[in-house]
Amino acid sequence: MVDHMLHDEHVASLDIINRLEVRIGNGKWAKRLDSTVPADRHLLEQLVSMMNSEVHHHLPFEEKELFPKLDELGFEDITGMLFDEHEAIRSLAKAIILAANDALANGFNEDKWSKFFDNLAEMIGIIIFHIQKEEMGVISRLEMLLGAETCHEMAVVYRSLISKAPT
Numbered sequence: 001m002v003d004h005m006l007h008d009e010h011v012a013s014l015d016i017i018n019r020l021e022v023r024i025g026n027g028k029w030a031k032r033l034d035s036t037v038p039a040d041r042h043l044l045e046q047l048v049s050m051m052n053s054e055v056h057h058h059l060p061f062e063e064k065e066l067f068p069k070l071d072e073l074g075f076e077d078i079t080g081m082l083f084d085e086h087e088a089i090r091s092l093a094k095a096i097i098l099a100a101n102d103a104l105a106n107g108f109n110e111d112k113w114s115k116f117f118d119n120l121a122e123m124i125g126i127i128i129f130h131i132q133k134e135e136m137g138v139i140s141r142l143e144m145l146l147g148a149e150t151c152h153e154m155a156v157v158y159r160s161l162i163s164k165a166p167t
Helices: 002-024 038-072 076-106 110-137 139-146 148-164
Strands: none
Touching: 002 038, 002 110, 002 139, 002 148, 038 076, 038 139, 038 148, 076 110, 110 139, 139 148
16 A cells, blocks of 8 residues: 555654764764665665755655545645645755765765755655654555555556656
8 A cells, every 4th residue: 555655654764864973973074875885885875875866756746646636525734734745855865965976985074064964854854754744644644545546556657656766
């Protein structure tokens, strides 16, 4: 069911965010990620993969498939707010992907780390709050709102989009 798919992606994103927060902590400089350290490299690669999934799969699916169905049920205010947050996520994701890929190839200098850290901190705040709203306001109620059959059909559509979309 599509609600389970979206929930699982949210949990996976939160896991990566949690590991980044633990690794980096609140110290901007003392805990800079180092792409020559295998664990840091792997975390950066996972972050890039997650951000690409958000930009290419998750957000477009919600906007094109899920939100219109919710709008038909009178949820325009909620979907409008979530769409605006998607725009902020998409913008930050592009900057984070570019910076992380550059760091994987060249490492972080102080300036690059500062920009990356600031963008990442902003992204983490937006994503955590966004996921909470989606989970409590929409995802947990999808089957009740749309029905099991529609949720199943949407899961088929989502699987198809995921298999075709670039990563």
